[in-house]
Amino acid sequence: MGEELALTLDDEHRTEEEKLRADSNGDIDVNADDIAAHEAAQDVQTDLLDKLEAYFAGRFVRKDLTQRIKEGANVPTYVLEFLLGQYANSSDPVIIEQGVQNVKKTLANNYVRPDEAERVKSKIREEGSYTVIDKVSVTLNSKEDRYEAEFANLGIKNVPVDEMFVKNFERLLIGGIWSIVRVQYNHDGSDPFLIQQLVPVQVPSVDMKEVYNARPHFSTDEWIDLILRTIGMEPTQFTTRVKWLLVSRLIPFVENNYNFVELGPRGTGKSHVYKELSPNSILVSGGQTTVANLFFNMARHEVGLVGMWDVVAFDEVAGIKFKDNDGVQIMKDYMASGSFARGRDEIQASAGMVFVGNINQAIDVVLRTSNLFEPFPTVMANDTAFLDRIHNYLPGWEIPKYRPSFFTNGYGLITDYFAEVMRDLRKISYGDAFDEYFTLGKDLNQRDTIAVRKTVSGMIKLLYPDGQFTKDDVAEVLTFAMEMRRRVKEQLKKIGGMEFFDVNFSYIDKATFDEHYVPVPEQGATGLIPEGEGKPGQLYTVARDADQRLSLIKLESQMTAGTGKTSWTGVASNQAAKEGMNTAFNYLRANFGSVNQAIAPSRHDYIVNLTNMNNGATPEEVSLATYVALVSISVGRPVIGGLAILGDFTIGGTIKRLSGLADRLQVARDSGAKRVLLPASATAELPTVPAELMSAFTLMFYGSVEDAAFKALGVKQ
Structure with missing residues (x-):
């Protein structure tokens, strides 16, 4: 070269x-x-x-x-x-x-700068030929039956390209590659510019024995530091935890069909490695793409980006949008199997899918009010089948915003050399690296196992490319891999409910039979439901919203002297919510004497506001919660601390059947509830609730609307 x-x-x-x-x-x-x-x-x-x-x-x-x-x-x-x-x-x-x-x-x-393109073109003409460094992309002109090049900075198009270059460097057809090109000027023909020679800017091959022989002479810490300096970072500025997170960004380069997500604050270098550090990856900016561009062009019978690159990264996930209706479905199939069907063909590819983007709120706020996949487009964020195919969710909020001191002035491997080392490592797998020492716990299903094995394989290849590692080394990598996958599963549990309840990931030591559980740090965030008492008329319920998703709902109330007028806020134009709140007030007005004769609804005006704490739609199952809130504000007594109220009733006072008890309890636990008030009829569903979930609360049962109010306020009848 x-x-x-x-x-x-x-x-x-x-x-x-x-x-x-x-x-x-x-x-x-x-x-x-x-x-x-x-x-x-x-x-x-x-x-x-x-x-x-x-x-x-x-x-x-x-x-x-x-x-x-x-x-x-x-x-x-x-x-x-x-x-x-x-x-x-x-x-x-x-x-x-x-x-x-x-x-x-x-x-x-x-090197051709865009503002100097005309000067360079003139130089090509005057000297007859000239060498430029530019990004070159090639398309097929079927009418002329020839390949034609376009130079990104030089600005010339329709330059004839010998098919030899296209055969040798297929990526010219998909996105283009940076190259050193000898451009000739043709004074006589219809094509003024011709390509004499084209050499991509990348190392053609590496001798992996060089890497395998070198690795034993570096300690693991030294090797990690070398990797970080190779990607331009100064390891002395980071904790061990952050170093591992930065290294794990490289897993898609060494592991085939690896699906990776990193969301976090701006300015943490999320997209940098996929744009700058390897000629084997492509960063799709702007978000909008097509099935033809990404997977397969039926008209030209050409494989898209996934067939030409090792890594396809999407910048700013919020903007991802397919022009084709079946785009997300095809992506799901590909992320699961590494193949997709177009026409009569089943096409295989090995590119990893990387999704990076921004989370603009504090992570504890995001966890309390929504989920960690919220920045994705709705069509993806609500599709649990799509999200379940993600192998690694890297917590980008743990990586500090870059400062000048984070960039190294030390020595690292030449980037394109290291890129080819990583590419060669894709040929081997260490997914079974832990089988000699550990077995996986019962909560990991097949997709969890695949994800963990892929992350283990990727980290082993990066940290121990020569395959020489100890039991302790494997345990450290396995723990890291489980955390990255559990983060995905925890969010799936919030979105999809009991289907994804098994999140207590663990591994068992074959020698000692000790079981080690792996947590995710952010799950310790403070809940939305406070443990202490709130104000009278303030309480929480778990209810289905207009989109049929379970959400935590907060009710806040005010009462003034008046004539029995009501104002329901936070319900927008949702008729079901308004009817439920009217049901609560009308029942109280008709039956307040059975609770407290001093309530007198006709001599007061009430305001009750509903807030969906999970940023969802307007709730619809709010009659019981509204009734308790009205009683609470009327008697000036707050509900007991840490309480979530479940249930709904009809205008006649009949308690409605409560569906999806386990899912509701899961939302309550995620929200910080310590006590749950639920209808006595829900005892029939208790066998469907995992014991671990049920043990998280003090369960309180009510048999009537009035009974619910007494128990919520901590009043003995």
């Missing part, structure tokens, strides 16, 4: 160390301050640098050089490091500085 580069660039650069040393006192100035700063940083990393020189000679660069050069050239990191690998591949500060100047000169002479 180095020889091809030397042949194509319009430059007289040389990479031999002897020439660079000879030139160091020549025309190019070596910045003494840069060298001094580098040497100070190098002292801190002496051991790691010695190991890089011993085991990865010619495969590493100083990472701050990339940032220095990138400020003047808007090209991906792997393009810049490809050039740095040719010219500045050394630990000698003099050689490095000379190489940096050479790379800058190469970019100045050959």
Whole structure:
């Protein structure tokens, strides 16, 4: 590759160390301050640098050089490091500085900036041919029966391309690739520009024995630090936990058909690795796509992005939108099996699906009021079958917002070299790495098991690519993998109810038979229902809303002297909610004497406000909760603390049958309830409730509407 580069660039650069040393006192100035700063940083990393020189000679660069050069050239990191690998591949500060100047000169002479496109085109014409660095994409012109190229920055289109280039580099057809291209000017023909030579900017192959032989000479901590510096981060700035999270962003690069989600605050580098650090991934910005673009173009009989890239990442998940009605369904099929059907064909592909986006609220607020998949489009966020195919939900809110000190000035592997190492690792699997030592607990179903095995395989390949690891190493990776999958399952439980109740993930040590349970940190968030007493007229219920989803509903009440008028707020135009609240008031007006003669509804006006605490639609099962709220505000007594009220009744006072008890109790527990008030008839459904869930509350049963009010207020009859 180095020889091809030397042949194509319009430059007289040389990479031999002897020439660079000879030139160091020549025309190019070596910045003494840069060298001094580098040497100070190098002292801190002496051991790691010695190991890089011993085991990865010619495969590493100083990472701050990339940032220095990138400020003047808007090209991906792997393009810049490809050039740095040719010219500045050394630990000698003099050689490095000379190489940096050479790379800058190469970019100045050959990289096409959009605002200088006309100047470069003129240069091609005047000199007859010229070498450019640009992103090139190719399409088939079926009318002319030829392939034609488009240069992203140079702005020229319909440039004939020899089919040899298309056969050798198929990704030219899907999204395009950065390349070094020798462009010729044709004065005589109808096509003014022709392509003489095209070389993609990426390492063609790697010798994995180099990696396998080197890994035992690095401790696990050193190897993790090397990976982080390779992707441009300074490991000394992060905790061990954050380091693992940053490394796990790379799992889709090493594991086939890996489905990954990261949502978190802005400015944490969520999309950076998928856009900048590998020529084997593509970032779909803007969100809108088509089945033809992503999976298969029926008209051209061509496989889409999933067949041409190792990773297809969607930036800003909130904007994901298919122009085709069956887009999400096809994506679900692909995420489950790595294949999809188009026409009569069953097509296989190995690309991982990555979804990144923003969560704008504090995580404890999100957990209390909705779920962690809320930023997704509704068609995905409400589809439990789609969400269940996600193998890893990385908690992006734990990664701090990037600061300048987070970017390393140390040494790491050349990005495109590391990208090809990761690509080669896709050929092997370590999904069974823990089978010798552990078995999985009973709560993991088949999809959970697949997800955990894939994450274990991916992390083992990244941390122990030579396959040499201990039982403790595997336990650490297995715990991490279970947490990432359990986070998905916990949210599925909130969205889909009892179908996903089994979330207590664990693994069992085969030697000691000890069972280790794996929690998710954020599940310790404070509940919505306070443990202490609230104000009179304030209470909580779990009810179905207009979308037939169970939600936590908060009622707040006010009472003033008046003539029996009522005002129901928070119900919008929902007639069912209004009728339920009217039922509560009319029943109280007709039967208040059986509770307290002093209530006198006809001499007071009432306001009751409903709030769906899960940001859902207007609730519809609110008659009993409204009745208790009216009694509470009328007698000036709050309901007991930590209480969730379940149930509904008719205008005649008949308690309605309560459906989905287990799901309602799950919502109550997730909301922080410690006590639950429910109709006596619900005892028939108690066998359907898992014992662990039922033991989370003090259950209180009522037999009538009035009985519910007394028990909610803690009044003995």
